[in-house]
Amino acid sequence: MKDLNHPSKDGSLKGSPLKQKIIVVCGQTATGKSDLAVEIAKKYNGAVLSVDSRQIYRGGDLASGKVPLTNRGLYEGIEHFGVSIASMKRTYTVAQFQRYAKKIIEKILASGRTPILCGGSGLWIDALVYGTEFPKVKPNKALRVKLAKLSTSELFDKLTKLDPVRAKTVDRSNPFRLIRAIEIATAIGKVPRVKTRKPMYDVKWIVLSLSKTDLEQKVSKRLTARIKKGMVAEIRKLHDQGVSHKRLMALGLEFKFTSLFLQKKLSRTEFETHLKKAILQYAKRQDTWFKKFAK
RNA sequence: GGGUAGGUAGCGAAGCGGUCAAACGCAGGUGACUGUAAAUCACCCGGCUCUAUGCCUUCAGAGGUUCGAAUCCUCUCCUGCCCA
Numbered sequence: 172m173k174d175l176n177h178p179s180k181d182g183s184l185k186g187s188p189l190k191q192k193i194i195v196v197c198g199q200t201a202t203g204k205s206d207l208a209v210e211i212a213k214k215y216n217g218a219v220l221s222v223d224s225r226q227i228y229r230g231g232d233l234a235s236g237k238v239p240l241t242n243r244g245l246y247e248g249i250e251h252f253g254v255s256i257a258s259m260k261r262t263y264t265v266a267q268f269q270r271y272a273k274k275i276i277e278k279i280l281a282s283g284r285t286p287i288l289c290g291g292s293g294l295w296i297d298a299l300v301y302g303t304e305f306p307k308v309k310p311n312k313a314l315r316v317k318l319a320k321l322s323t324s325e326l327f328d329k330l331t332k333l334d335p336v337r338a339k340t341v342d343r344s345n346p347f348r349l350i351r352a353i354e355i356a357t358a359i360g361k362v363p364r365v366k367t368r369k370p371m372y373d374v375k376w377i378v379l380s381l382s383k384t385d386l387e388q389k390v391s392k393r394l395t396a397r398i399k400k401g402m403v404a405e406i407r408k409l410h411d412q413g414v415s416h417k418r419l420m421a422l423g424l425e426f427k428f429t430s431l432f433l434q435k436k437l438s439r440t441e442f443e444t445h446l447k448k449a450i451l452q453y454a455k456r457q458d459t460w461f462k463k464f465a466k
Numbered sequence: 467g468g469g470u471a472g473g474u475a476g477c478g479a480a481g482c483g484g485u486c487a488a489a490c491g492c493a494g495g496u497g498a499c500u501g502u503a504a505a506u507c508a509c510c511c512g513g514c515u516c517u518a519u520g521c522c523u524u525c526a527g528a529g530g531u532u533c534g535a536a537u538c539c540u541c542u543c544c545u546g547c548c549c550a
Contacts, residue, residue, distance in 0.1 A: 200504080225504060235504085266501040294503050305501045315502095323507095342498070345507040351500080365500055423504035448493080453504055459497060 190373040191280050196289040197222070197296055198379030198461055199454040201389040205238045207377070208289035212249040215287075218279045219246075220272060221253035222290030222299065225422060227268065228259040230409050233402040234425035236393075252279075253290075259414050259422070266305045269298045276372075293460030301368040308358040318350045329353055337362040378461050390450050394443065403429055424449055 194217065196208045208219050221227070225235040232239075237254055238246045245251070252275045257263040276299075279286040290296060297303060318326060326349040331338040333356035342348050355362045381389065406419065406429040419430035428446035431437045437445060 223504090224502090262502055264501040265503075269501085292503065294499070297499090298501090303500070308501075310501065337500085340500090342507055345499085347502065347506045348499080351502085355500085362500070421502070421505065426504080450504085455495090456497095456504090460499080460503095 190371070191276075192375065193276065193286045193288060193300075193372045194375045194377065195296060195300065195464070196287060196377045196379070197291060197293075197464060198377075199381060199386065199457045200236075200291050200450060201386060201393050201454070202379035202381050204289050204291065204379055205236070207379070208287050209238070209247050209249050211377075212285075212287050213247070215285050216283070217285040217287040218250040218252065218282075219287045219289050220275050220279070221251060222268075222272070222288050222292055222295045223253070224263075224265075224268075224292040224295055225426075226254050226290075227257050227263050229255045229257065230259055230412070230414075231405065231422075231426065233397050233400055233405050234429065236397075259409065260418065262310075264310070265295055265298050268295055269303070269305070272299050291457050293457060296464070297460075300370050300372065300374055302371045303368075304363075304366060306355045306359065306363055308355045311354050311358070314354055314357065315350055318353060319346070323349060326350065326353065330356065333357065334361040336364075376464055378464055380458055380461070386454055387451060390454070391447060394447055394450070397425070398443070403432065406430065407433055424453060 194211060194215070196204050196211065198204060211217060212219055223235065225231065226237050228235070232255075238251065240246050240251055240254060243250075244254070253268075253272065256271075257267075276286045276288075288296060288299065298305070318329075321329070323344050323346055326346065327338065327341075327343045330341065330349055330353050333353060337352050337356065341352050352362050402425060406426060410416065410419065410430070410433065416430045416434055419426045421427075425446065428437065428442055428449065432439070432442040
């Protein structure tokens with residue numbers, strides 16, 4: 172774990188000890204983050220801020236593995252933030268979360284408690300801890316729809332003309348990145364350079380990870396339990412309430428595969444096996460991300 | 467027993483005389499990440515190794531034709547379907 176209390180190596184005071192203390196519990200899915208966070212919160216007078224790009228939405232409680240909260244947002248007596256605060260019909264972005272979460276952290280600190288960030292969304296945690304400055308350009312839906320029709324090489328050419336500097340660093344075969352870069356360049360001329368990253372808080376990192384076999388067991392067991400508790404019905408309800416299959420597909424994992432099952436594009440068995448595999452693949456991606464945090 | 471379609475890398479599936487260690491998909495491995503991030507994307511994926519316009523061993527098995535065979539011929543084994 173990093174000890175951020177010490178001044179940086181060049182002797183300056185930039186690693187300032189004045190930073191506020193926070194605890195981050197992150198790691199692969201199904202490793203028991205939520206429970207650990209609550210346990211820590213009890214011990215250290217904390218409040219939990221969920222950093223989870225799917226739990227942020229209302230609905231899909233089983234699918235996203237939310238902890239059961241009371242009306243007042245308590246679980247085991249510990250206050251939780253960042254859960255069920257947005258409509259699933261629209262995308263809630265990192266930048267939005269960043270603004271929201273910053274206030275929540277301040278609020279928790281002001282109340283004399285310790286903020287405990289808990290979740291598995293790498294970019295979201297990153298954005299909070301390092302205060303990533305996302306270009307202040309809102310998603311432009313009309314432009315995105317237009318650009319979505321172009322091939323990646325066409326998008327790349329377009330970006331090269333608009334912003335050759337960013338074009339050098341983007342992943343030229345990643346449509347999402349290309350579109351966003353063009354979106355920014357179109358709005359403000361060019362994509363701002365990323366600044367050097369420094370943690371904004373005195374962070375105590377807790378990075379959870381499991382061996383492959385243990386993870387597989389946990390995921391399997393948890394998935395069976397979720398289905399038994401009525402996950403399929405839960406997603407069907409979301410769809411009935413107006414969340415399109417397209418949207419559910421984009422939400423991924425349990426949302427995506429349950430949607431496919433509901434659309435009869437997968438058999439019951441395929442639904443379970445494919446979903447389980449996808450969860451394991453996701454866990455691996457998370458692990459890749461959190462390795463950066465682990466040291 | 468007769469007929470017929472097949473047996474290709476972990477699985478599925480192309481290839482049907484040379485440019486084939488063999489397209490493609492899946493599974494698997496590693497990684498990336500500037501407002502979709504549970505998303506999206508890249509690389510590797512027979513073996514060896516100096517990771518290469520390198521070497522070795524492969525396309526059910528055994529023979530054969532040919533300068534050259536996963537691709538043609540013969541026989542054997544196995545599988546699906548049809549007729550008995």
